[in-house]
Amino acid sequence: MNGTERIGVVGAGIVGLAVARRIAEVAPGARVTVLDKEHAVAVHQTGHNSGVAHAGLYYQPGSLKARLCRRGIELLKALCEERGLPYDECGKLVVARDESEIGRLRDIERRATENGVPGLRWLEGAARMREVEPNVVGVAAVHSPATAIVDFKAVAGAFADDVRAAGGELRLGREVTSIAQRGDEVRVVAGGEEHAFDRLILCAGLQSDRVARLAGDDDGPAIVPFRGEYLRLKDGRSDLVKGLIYPVPDPAFPFLGVHFTRRVDGGLDIGPNAVLAFAREGYTFGRVVPRDLAATLGYSGFRKLAVKYWRTGLKEMRGSVAPGVLVREARTFVPSLRREDVERAPAGVRAQAIDPDGSMVDDFRVNHVGRVVAVRNAPSPAATSSLAIAEHVVGLALGS
Structure with a gap:
């Protein structure tokens, strides 16, 4: 590639910033511009996620998720250590509550082993499990000591600093409204300004489908x-x-289910449930954006998904209205938890990509359209995998 190539990145979440940082590493002469409609970095999924650095237990061996998660957590740990950012390997227990869950737990153990997750242990019986978590109950567990907690918003901030230090530009508060490929250029209108790029990479998270279109x-x-x-x-x-x-x-159930998550600030969260948001950025029940809701309800893929999972959806909505439902579920793992022990915490929104046939896109998905590379699906563990996703996506975009 030409060392002075103009490369645009849409999205100032952790993946977009990791991509911009990677471009600066492999093409130090390139002019990198990051565009985002928000006035700060990491405003949406990055700033509202669970803070878990996933070790790669669940993902189908050989999938992009499995490969990029394992590579990504190694890169993330090294970066946090180098930059003095919080990185706490507090470990994870995946718990089988009764014998009916043992077969599925063994399958997780098999996948994790194939994915190269380090330090895995099978813990048989409550006594062994309580050596790790004194208040847990169950019949068996898989322990992943390499699973960690981090501050992904701080990591994204470090990425942004690196992009600026390398001469890149973050143009925030500029929503992308037009993208046109004309000959050897990609012309982008953002915040009323027109930009010309030689290549464009889209990492727009909750807006990824709209920007890709x-x-x-x-x-x-x-x-x-x-x-x-x-x-x-x-x-x-x-x-x-x-x-x-x-x-x-x-x-x-299409999502993972209720779990206990320790935070780097010492807090402990329980959740999440998974309820349909009435806005792409609907962090509260009361936020409704008619355009977003109409797009969801009018999409054939969502309607097919709803037909399959409507009972699950009603259960999740009950948990949203009545926190005691979440507490009862969580008590099946930690019986000493009481309703009066908890209060509501900030919510996040997951950008779940759904195909027209109603299936939820499980793996990371990246499309190539001329001089544009579009990240179309990057749910968890995307934050963990961000540096590895950046290697993959930049390789596609720059042909390396």
Whole structure:
């Protein structure tokens, strides 16, 4: 590539900033410009996620998720250590509550082993499990000591600093409204300003499908926003759990389920549920954006998904209205938890890509349209994998 190539990145979340940082590393003469409609970095998914650095337990061996998660957590740990950012390997227990979950737990162990997750241990019986988590109950667990917690907003800030230090530009508060490929250029209108790039990379998160369509990419998959609502342990009760406690995923449920998540600030969260958000950026129940809601309800893929999972959706909505539902679920792992121990915590929104046939896109998905590379699906563990995703995406964009 030409060392003075002009490269645009749409999206100032952790993936977009990692991509811009990677471009500066491999093409130090390139002119890198990051565009985002918000006035600060890491405003949406990055700034509202669980803070877990995933070790790669669940993902299908050989998938992009599995490969980029394992590579990404190694890069992330090294960066946090180098920059003095919080990185706490508090570990994770994936708990089988009864014998019916043992087979699925063994499958997780198999996947994690194939993915190269280090330090895995099978813990048989409550006594062994309580050596790791004194208040947990269950019949068996897989322990992943390499699973960690981090401050992803701080990591994104470090990426932004690196981009600026390398001569890149962050143009914030500029929403992309037009993308046109003309000959050897990609022309982008953002915040009323026109930019000309030789290549463009789209990492737009909750708006990824809309921005990709501007560039001429396929209509599907479409983003359907699901709000994840959490409870937080009150002061004095966060010592109930030392690290992370996760359930064995239920194949009848499209999301992971309720779990305990320790935060780098010492707090402990319980959740999330997964309820349809009425806005792409619907962090509260009361936020409704008619355009977003109409797009969701009018999408054939969502309607097919809803037909399959409507009972699950009603259960999740009950948990949204009545926090005691989440507490009861969490008590199946930690019986000493009480309703009065918790209060509501800030929610996040997951940008879930759904194909027109109603299937939820599981793996990372990246499309190539001429001089534009579009990240179409990057849910968890995208923050963990951000540096590895950047290697992959920049390689596609620059042909290396």
